[in-house]
Amino acid sequence: MTQPKRKLRSSEWFGGDGKNAFMHRSWMKNQGLPDHVFDGRPVIGICNTWSELTPCNAHLRGIAEHVKRGVYEAGGVPFEFPVMSLGESNMRPTAMLFRNLASMDVEESIRSNPMDGVVLLVGCDKTTPALLMGAASANLPTIAVSGGPMLNGKFRGQDIGSGTHVWKFAEDVKAGRMVVSDFLAAEQGQSRSAGSCMTMGTASTMASMVEALGIGMPDNAAIPAVDARRGVLAHMAGRRIVDLVNDDVTISQILTKEAFENAIRVNGAIGGSTNAVLHLIAIARRIGVELNLDDWDRLGRAVPTIVDLMPSGRFLMEDFYYAGGLSTVMAALDEAGLLHRDAITVSGKTVGAIIENAPNYNEEVIRPFNNPLTKEGGIAVLRGNLAPSGAVIKPSAATPELMQHRGKAVVFENIEHYYERIDDPELDIDASSVMVLKNCGPRGYPGMAEVGNMPLPAKLLKQGVSDMVRISDARMSGTAYGTVVLHVAPEAAAGGVLALVRDGDFIELDVAGRRLELMVSDEELALRRAEWLPPIPPQGGYPSLYVERVMQADTGCDFDFLVGRRDAGIPRHSH
Numbered sequence: 001m002t003q004p005k006r007k008l009r010s011s012e013w014f015g016g017d018g019k020n021a022f023m024h025r026s027w028m029k030n031q032g033l034p035d036h037v038f039d040g041r042p043v044i045g046i047c048n049t050w051s052e053l054t055p056c057n058a059h060l061r062g063i064a065e066h067v068k069r070g071v072y073e074a075g076g077v078p079f080e081f082p083v084m085s086l087g088e089s090n091m092r093p094t095a096m097l098f099r100n101l102a103s104m105d106v107e108e109s110i111r112s113n114p115m116d117g118v119v120l121l122v123g124c125d126k127t128t129p130a131l132l133m134g135a136a137s138a139n140l141p142t143i144a145v146s147g148g149p150m151l152n153g154k155f156r157g158q159d160i161g162s163g164t165h166v167w168k169f170a171e172d173v174k175a176g177r178m179v180v181s182d183f184l185a186a187e188q189g190q191s192r193s194a195g196s197c198m199t200m201g202t203a204s205t206m207a208s209m210v211e212a213l214g215i216g217m218p219d220n221a222a223i224p225a226v227d228a229r230r231g232v233l234a235h236m237a238g239r240r241i242v243d244l245v246n247d248d249v250t251i252s253q254i255l256t257k258e259a260f261e262n263a264i265r266v267n268g269a270i271g272g273s274t275n276a277v278l279h280l281i282a283i284a285r286r287i288g289v290e291l292n293l294d295d296w297d298r299l300g301r302a303v304p305t306i307v308d309l310m311p312s313g314r315f316l317m318e319d320f321y322y323a324g325g326l327s328t329v330m331a332a333l334d335e336a337g338l339l340h341r342d343a344i345t346v347s348g349k350t351v352g353a354i355i356e357n358a359p360n361y362n363e364e365v366i367r368p369f370n371n372p373l374t375k376e377g378g379i380a381v382l383r384g385n386l387a388p389s390g391a392v393i394k395p396s397a398a399t400p401e402l403m404q405h406r407g408k409a410v411v412f413e414n415i416e417h418y419y420e421r422i423d424d425p426e427l428d429i430d431a432s433s434v435m436v437l438k439n440c441g442p443r444g445y446p447g448m449a450e451v452g453n454m455p456l457p458a459k460l461l462k463q464g465v466s467d468m469v470r471i472s473d474a475r476m477s478g479t480a481y482g483t484v485v486l487h488v489a490p491e492a493a494a495g496g497v498l499a500l501v502r503d504g505d506f507i508e509l510d511v512a513g514r515r516l517e518l519m520v521s522d523e524e525l526a527l528r529r530a531e532w533l534p535p536i537p538p539q540g541g542y543p544s545l546y547v548e549r550v551m552q553a554d555t556g557c558d559f560d561f562l563v564g565r566r567d568a569g570i571p572r573h574s575h
C-alpha cells in the first residue's frame with residue numbers, strides 16, 4: 001500500500017488502542033466491517049446528493065457504487081453519506097435559495113467526520129456549486145463526479161432539449177401554433193433516461209466547469225448518465241481520490257486562479273449558462289481566489305461560442321459527447337492561445353496533457369474557431385446608472401439587432417405583478433418596449449428566481465415577435481434564451497436604481513459599449529428614492545437568515561459569513 005505523505009486525518013478517529021479509537025471503530029463495525037478497514041488506509045467520503053425528489057440525481061447511488069470499487073481497488077475505504085439535495089425542477093420558491101444552506105451541510109459534514117478525502121456526486125444545477133463551495137471551505141483532497149446528462153429528448157422525429165423546448169412549446173401554445181394535447185405528449189419524450197438536463201443549461205454548464213477547473217476527471221462534462229463510460233469515470237475517480245490523499249493534493253491546489261480563468265473561457269466557448277457567473281465567483285471566494293465580474297468580461301471577450309448546443313444552437317449533450325466532448329473544445333481554445341496548459345487536474349495530468357491531440361468527430365456540433373456559432377461567446381458585463389455594481393447578458397443567446405437598443409420601460413414590480421399584467425390586452429407594450437422586472441434578486445424573491453426570461457405578451461407573440469429586451473435582478477434558466485439582462489446589482493429590494501424605474505422611462509442598452517442606462521435625471525431619481533419603501537423581509541425561519549446575510553449577485557450571492565476557507569482540520573472529540 002502507498003504510504004500517505006502525511007498523517008491521515010482519519011487516524012485521529014480510528015488509530016490507536018484507546019477508548020476513543022475503540023468507540024469510533026466499534027460503532028462503524030456494526031456495518032459488517034473487518035479490522036483491517038481501520039489499519040490506516042485513506043478514508044474517502046462519498047458525498048451524495050441522491051434523492052428521488054431530485055430526478056436528475058436519482059441515479060447517483062449507482063454512481064457511488066462505481067466510485068467505491070475504485071476506492072477499494074486503490075487501497076482506500078469509502079463511506080457514502082447524504083447531504084441536502086437540490087432539485088431544480090421541484091424545489092420552491094427556487095433551488096438557489098438553498099444553495100448556501102446545502103454548502104454548509106457539505107462543509108460541516110466533511111469537517112465533523114473521519115475522512116481524508118471526498119468525492120462529490122453532483123448533477124442537477126445547484127448541487128454542483130453547493131458541494132464545491134462546501135468542499136472548498138473544508139479544503140481536503142476532492143474530486144467532483146457529475147451524474148451526466150440525459151439522452152437526447154425525442155418527440156415525433158425530432159430531438160428536443162430539456163427546458164429549451166418547454167419554453168418553445170409553451171410559447172407555441174400561447175401563440176396558437178400548437179395544441180395542448182401535443183404539448184403534453186412531449187413530456188415523456190423530453191426526459192427519457194436518468195441524468196440531468198441535456199441542453200447546455202446550468203447542469204451541463206457546471207459539469208463542464210468541473211472538467212475545465214480540473215476538479216473532475218476528463219470527459220466529466222458530457223458522457224451521458226446511462227453510458228457505461230460514466231461508470232468507468234466514477235470508478236477511476238475512486239482510484240484517483242486515494243492517490244490525491246496519499247499525495248496530499250487538496251482542492252485549493254487544484255482550484256487556482258488559472259483554473260478559474262480556464263473555466264471562464266470554456267464557458268464562453270460552450271455558450272454556458274449565466275448562472276455559472278454567480279457560482280464560480282462564489283466557489284473562488286470560498287477558496288480565497290480573487291475572481292470578479294470584470295474577469296468574466298475580460299476573459300470571455302475574445303472567445304467565440306463554438307459548441308452548437310441548445311439553447312443557443314441546435315444539438316444536445318449526447319451529440320456533444322460523440323463529437324469529442326469538452327477536451328475538443330479546450331484543444332481549440334489552446335490552439336488560439338486561450339488556455340493555461342499547465343494547470344493541474346485531479347486526474348494527475350495537466351490540462352495540456354489531457355487535451356493533446358483531442359479529435360473533433362463532428363464539426364457541426366463543435367465548430368472550428370474560424371466558423372463559430374457566435375463570434376462573441378463570453379458573458380458581457382454591463383454597467384451604468386441602472387446597474388452600478390454590474391449586470392450580465394449572454395450575447396450568444398440574444399438577438400443581434402437588440403443588443404444596441406433604446407426603448408420605453410414596461411415595469412413589473414414583482415413576478416406576481418408580471419403575471420397579472422402581461423396578457424392584459426390594454427397593456428401599453430410593443431416590440432420596442434423594454435420589459436423590466438423588479439424584486440426577484442437574492443433578497444427580493446428571496447433566492448433570486450430564474451424568471452428573468454419573462455415570456456413575451458401573447459398579443460406580441462401572435463404578431464410574430466420572438467424577442468424583446470428584458471431587464472431584471474433575477475436569474476435565467478440556463479436552458480432559456482433571449483436578449484435578457486440579468487443579475488442587476490444592487491437589486492431592487494436592496495434599494496438599487498432598478499427599484500426606481502417607472503413605466504415610460506427610457507432605457508438604453510449597449511452591449512458592445514457594456515452600458516445599461518436609465519435615462520432619468522439624478523434629481524428625479526432622488527425624488528423617487530425618497531418615496532421608496534423597502535420590501536418587508538420574511539419573518540423567521542431559514543428565509544430570514546438568507547435575506548439578512550446573502551450578498552449581491554456581483555459577489556456570487558454567498559452568505560457573508562461563509563466566504564473563505566476554514567480548513568477541515570481535526571475537531572476536538574466529544575467522548
Ligand code: FES
Nearest residue numbers: 056124196197203
Ligand atoms: Fe435538474 Fe435541469 S432540472 S438538471
